[in-house]
Amino acid sequence: MNDTEALQLFRETGALLDGHFILRSGLRSRQFFQCALALQQMPIVERFGAALAEKARSLGATTVVAPAMGGLVIGQEVARQLGLRFVFVEKEDGNLVLRRGFRIASGEKILIVEDVVTKGGRVQETIEIVRAHGGSVLGVALLVDRSNGTVDLGVPLLSLIRMQVETFAADQLPEDLAAIPAIKPGSK
Secondary structure (H helix, E strand, O other), X not given: OXXXXXXXXXXXXXXXXXXXXXXXXXXXXXXXXOHHHHOOOHHHHHXXXXXHHHHHHHHOOOEEEEEOOOOHXXXXXXXXXXXXXXXXXXXXXXXXXXXXXXXXXXXXXXXXXXXXXXXXXXXXXXXXXXXXOOOEEEEEXXXXXXXXXXXXXXXXXXXXXXXXOOEEOOOOOOHHHHXXXXXXXXXX
């Protein structure tokens, strides 16, 4: 699957939105990838998962870790496609943590899977959690890299869609965007 095919699936499912959006990072954007709309269709999940698994297979991971909520569905599918164990980190008191009795062994080879990255904050937090538990992060697989490859997480970054999506600080909006009410459709 190439990025044009993946982007078409986002459009067909209504998961690529246009308007004025407040991103998790606090930045504003004209486009928003509402991955949950695409990932509600299991045949699409399977196609995305197969494409990401193929990109990540050579890394040699033994476990997939995904940040909740966005990475859960695609992370589990990538793990299924690769025949790997799947665990996730989730919010507790506003921070991501490893809970539910999940363990990461010292030296365990980890692939992190997330839906969308703009600045990479949640993925970086996940990397730090894995390393704090002794795991070795081999790479990060994404559905959408909104930074067009400018995010540096210190490990290989593999994505189905890599594009530069304009983002703006809230106090530096262009006139056309300022004229549209802002919404925050993603996770809070």
